[in-house]
Structures are given as C-alpha cells and as structure tokens.
Amino acid sequence: MTQNTVDIALILIFLYPLLKGFLFKFSSKNLKNDIEEIGSYISFIGGAISGTYLTKQIFVMHQEGVYAEIYNYIPEKIVSVLDSNPIFIYVVVMPIMIFLLYKIIGFVIEIINSMTFYPLLDGIEDLIKEKSGFTKRIIGLLFQLPKSICYILLVSLVLNVLVIIGVNNSYNQKLDKSVVYSSICENIINPITNSKFAKKLPNIINDSFKIVIKNDDTESLSNSGKTIVYYNGVTLSEGIKSNKDVDQFARELVKDRKNTYEKSKHIYNWVGKNIDYDYEKVDKILRNDFSVKSGAINTFNSRKGICFDYACLYAAMCKANNIKVRIITGEGFNGSNWVSHAWNQVYISEENIWINVDTTFYKGGNYFDSSIFKLDHRNAKIAG
Known part of the structure; x- marks a missing residue:
C-alpha cells in the first residue's frame, strides 16, 4: 500500500x-x-x-x-x-x-x-x-x-x-x-x-454518505428506462417514507406551536437531541454493506442514524405537519476535512423563504437558520 x-x-x-x-x-x-x-x-x-x-x-x-x-x-x-x-x-x-x-x-x-x-x-x-x-x-x-x-x-x-x-x-x-x-x-x-x-460534533466520515445512480431496467424499451438515484441503498422516496407512529408523534410534538418557524425549530431540537450518530452503520456503508436500512422510520425506531437518516426523519416529521421541506446533499466540514453530507431546507410560509437546517450538527451548535451555516456547508444541491 x-x-x-x-x-x-x-x-x-x-x-x-x-x-x-x-x-x-x-x-x-x-x-x-x-x-x-x-x-x-x-x-x-x-x-x-x-x-x-x-x-x-x-x-x-x-x-x-x-x-x-x-x-x-x-x-x-x-x-x-x-x-x-x-x-x-x-x-x-x-x-x-x-x-x-x-x-x-x-x-x-x-x-x-x-x-x-x-x-x-x-x-x-x-x-x-x-x-x-x-x-x-x-x-x-x-x-x-x-x-x-x-x-x-x-x-x-x-x-x-x-x-x-x-x-x-x-x-x-x-x-x-x-x-x-x-x-x-x-x-x-x-x-x-x-x-x-x-x-x-459527530465525526462524519468521507464516503459514509453514498449516492448511486442507476437505470431502471424494468421500464419498457419504448420508455428507454428511468434514472433512479439511491442514497445509502434506498431511494429518496423510500428514505422519507413515514408511518402512523412517526406522523402521530410529530403532530403531537408541535401541537402547541403557533407558526411554521416555531414548529420546524421544535422538530429540529427534538431530532438533534434524541438521535445519536451511528458509527457502526458508517463502518458498514464504507464496506458497501446496506443491511442496516436507511430512512425516517428506522431512524425513529432505533433513535440512531447518519446524516441522511437525520435529514429523512426531519423531512418526514415536517411533512406530517404539512410543512414544506427538502433534502440537500453537499459537503460538511468535520473539523479536519470536507466530507459528503446531507441536511435539510424548510420553507417558512409566513416569510416566504427557505432556511437551512442541519440536525446532524445539532450537538455542535445552532444549525437552524444560522448565519454560520455557510462556514461549514458547501456545494449544496437539492435532492428532492
């Protein structure tokens, strides 16, 4: 070597x-x-x-x-x-x-x-x-x-x-x-x-968040196949998929909050406090082992995940409250290097703006609509 x-x-x-x-x-x-x-x-x-x-x-x-x-x-x-x-x-x-x-x-x-x-x-x-x-x-x-x-x-x-x-x-x-x-x-x-x-701050590791683009060969020849993007082994729709338990919990969590900003921030606080970074999952993904499922439901049940899981759970909980939200892929600075990363943007309807939210970085400081966001996040792309 x-x-x-x-x-x-x-x-x-x-x-x-x-x-x-x-x-x-x-x-x-x-x-x-x-x-x-x-x-x-x-x-x-x-x-x-x-x-x-x-x-x-x-x-x-x-x-x-x-x-x-x-x-x-x-x-x-x-x-x-x-x-x-x-x-x-x-x-x-x-x-x-x-x-x-x-x-x-x-x-x-x-x-x-x-x-x-x-x-x-x-x-x-x-x-x-x-x-x-x-x-x-x-x-x-x-x-x-x-x-x-x-x-x-x-x-x-x-x-x-x-x-x-x-x-x-x-x-x-x-x-x-x-x-x-x-x-x-x-x-x-x-x-x-x-x-x-x-x-x-979670020691997010390069390549722990993997994006794979494939053609769907099940599509008819006349349609020439559809491009499918996989994030840590699942599609985006699979990742943000929710269930009754997640939806009911999310609605109950913010029922006393008055507006979109307060609701989305309260969800940010809950996800950041209660979800732990899953280092074992990182090791598996580095070996292209996707046996531990990614996405909102598994993260909610296990109370652990990596950046894509944090973003999926946050998105699912926002959607349960009819809050517009999207997942962003790019790079985050982990203290020594820029590494592959995922976070969210949420739409504040009262102000007609999208704001940045990173629940993975929650334990390291304020990453909800913060001016410091640009310092350790870059190359943002809307995943969906």
Missing part, C-alpha cells in the same frame, strides 16, 4: 529537529537561539489556537456566558456585515485576533525564558562538560523535542486553515487519507479551537 505523502512529510518535519539536535550535540548558546525560535513558534501556535477559539466563541457561537455578553457589545453595523458575509470572520476578524494574541504570548514567553530557561541551560552545560559526546548528542536530541512538536503542530494548523478556505478537492482528499494529520486535528487542534463544539 502506498504511504500517504502528507504522512511522510509530517513525519520528516517532526524528525528534522531531533536529528539536528543529535548531530550537533548539546550547546547552551545554540539552544538559546533555538529557544528563541521555539518561543516564536509557540507564540504563533498559541495565538492561532486561542485566536481561533475566541473568534469562534465570540463571533460564531456566542450563545451563553461571557462570550454572549462580549458579542452584545459589538456595534450592530459590524454584526450586520458579519452576518451577511460570515467568511469575513475567518479572513478579517480571526487574523487580527491571532496577531494580537501572538504578540502578547511572545512577550510573556521572552520574560519567562530570561528568568528560567537561559540560566538553566548555562547550568546544564557546566554539568556535562566532562560527559561523552554520545551523551551530549542524546541530551541535544531531547532538548529538540519541543521544537519538533511545534513544527508539526504549526504545519498541521496551516493545512487545517487551507482546508477551511477550500483550496481544491484533490488537496482535501490527500489530507483525508493522512493518518497523522487526522489524528493531530482530532486530538489536539479541534478540541482546543472548537472546545465543546468539536467534542460533540
């Missing part, structure tokens, strides 16, 4: 400082220069992570606590611009926040280094003057470990930002196959930059 080039590059980036430290041995003077360099990297990484986190908490999530209070102090004109052009959050607000925090962290690190690490290195050099060259090489290698970690985190952060921006599909596919990059994003970058959002 061919090794992923991204994995090879990240491993080499990690090993380079270690090899350099081993070859050139321990030196207080050289390490002081390295520490200054590491300080710059740490400042940037710290600024990037904390800047990204604070930007998202204040300008994207801002649902509760101190972040909601800070958001309320932002001038309405700025809020209006960011709501209409949410990409500005990433290309304008976030870089400014990162730069300010980078400078602050760098200043603090320099003070700490001058008071602690620089005197410590001088002391260590005095202690090992009589030691063998091999011992000095091992110590030199160990002291380069923080630099190696900084290198690989820095590169992974840059790769992550490029994915968010959306360089191209080929680039996204290469990163999707990288075990090292995915692991760093899952265990370090996403939990820090996204906090509770990343921990709660």
